Amino acid sequence: MTPDSITPLLSPGGAEVLAAACAAFTPGSELQLVEKLRRRYDAAVVTAAVTQASLRHRAVAKFGPADAARMYFTPDGLEQATRSTVGSHRAARIAATLPGATVVDLGCGIGGDLISAARAGLRVTGVERDPATAAAARANLTGLGLPGEVLVGEAQQHDVTQYEVVFADPARRADGKRVFDHNAYSPPWSFITDLLTGTACVKVAPGIPHEAVPDGVEAEWVSDAGEVKEAALWSGKFYAGTARRATLLPSGATVTSAPEAECGPIGQYIYEPDGAVVRAGLVTAVASAVDGWLLDPRIAYVTGASLVATPLASVYEVVETLPYREKALKAWVRSxxxxxLEIKKRGVDFDPATLRKKLAPKGSASATLIVTRIGRDAVAYSCRRVAPTS
Structure with missing residues (x-):
């Protein structure tokens, strides 16, 4: 997309075409909708409007229906945008430490983080190298009635000394493929570590190695509805001595320390720590919270004798211990x-989908099979998922 495909939609005439496209849009109807609208409107504006209608439909999952219906997107911008729940959490944390601060967002994309920051009362400036994406970000602030500016430019060339807070979301894709090595980020890791010598927050991939985090910087892993979304590095005035943190949304539960925990035999319940807790290396915090213990010191499963409600983990009641052999598991499924059949695993190498196909569950009951390793041995547990309590 180009700025010319977004700008026409901002005019009264373009807004009319966009409204018509959004009202008639259903997934898979793009070609037919384009043909229909071209009978009444200019072809170029129609194509842009139908593309926006499709992107807005997809954006509901990240931004909710109210905001998505008023925003503008590029395909890559939507793909890379921060989910609003995560952005709001981050903005609230910045605002709690530095109320009303000036914030520059280097590589602001379509402005998802700018929106959250502006709503938190922060004074925002976005910098985006792609003109079309910058145009979308600018339109999004305006469309949602929020203050702020968006500049077209290179993150590395922008003077950040005039701002109280620097936020950066380095690109983690190259040639259309996701990049997992932090040394392959753009801007480069050396630029990111320079930013972290000041008051900054940098969004990184959840797989960031602990040893890559500079000294004096907090790494926070964030999950939303049980799915790990990102890690964020906090420095300067945001650093208060915590090295690693796990935050779980939407509850807002957070944990920062990992007390020692013993290992022991299977108890009545298995606790599966949230992915953010696992990524942060804080699994033993779950053991402490539920008065439990680890099944194995290298495996992220906690077990305990009692059912204890915790936002830090999913809970399964153990029904029986099973031999980890295909024949025995088939017999269990039949009996x-x-x-x-839900299959979960840690520390063992197999594909749950392949195993499920081999076990061929065809009955009327449901169960969870947890397969893990204790020492050198693989073990399996028949379990019932325990519904979370409020």
Whole structure:
């Protein structure tokens, strides 16, 4: 997309075409909708409007229906945008430390983080190298009635000394493929570490190695509805001596320390720590919270004798211990009349989908099979998922 494909939609005439496209849009109807609207409107504006209608439909999952219906997107900008729940959490943390601060967002994309920051009362400036994406970010602030500016430019060339807070979301894709090595980020890691010598927050991939985090910087792993979304590095005035943190949304539960925990035999319950807790290396915090212990010191499963409600983990009641052999597991599936089988694993190398196909569950009951390793041995547990309590 180009700025010319977004700008026409901002005029009264373009807004009319966009409204018509959004009102008639259903997934898979793009070609037919384009043909229909071209009978009434200019072809170029119609194509841009239908593209926006499709992107807005997809954006509901990240931004909610109210905001998505008023925003503008590019395909890459939507793909890389921060989910609003995560952006709001981050903005609230910045505002709690530095109320009303000036914030520059280097590589602001379509402005998802600018929106959250502006709503938190922060004074925002976005810098984006792609003109079309910058145009979308600018339109999004305006469309949502929020103050702020968006500049077209290179992150590395922008003077950040005039701002109280620097936020950066380095690109983690190259040639259309996701980049997992932090040394391959753009801007480069050396630029990121320079930013972290001041008051900054940098969004990074959840797989960031602990040893890559500079001294005096907090690494916070964030999950939303049980799915790990990102890690964020906090420095300067945001650093208060915590090295690693896990934050779970939407509850806002957070944990920062990992007390020592013992290992022991299987208890009545298995606790599966949230992915953010695992990534942060704070699994033993779950053991402490539920008065439990680890099954194995290198495996992220906690077990305990009692059912204890915790936002830090999912809970499964252990029904029986099973031999980890295909023949024995097939017999278990048949004898228990299992038709819906959830398979979870840690520390063992197999594909759950392949195993499920081999076990061929066809009955009416449901169960969870947890397969893990204790020492050198693989073990399996028949379990029932325990519904979370409020």
């Amino acid at each position: 228990e009349d299992i038709g819906t």
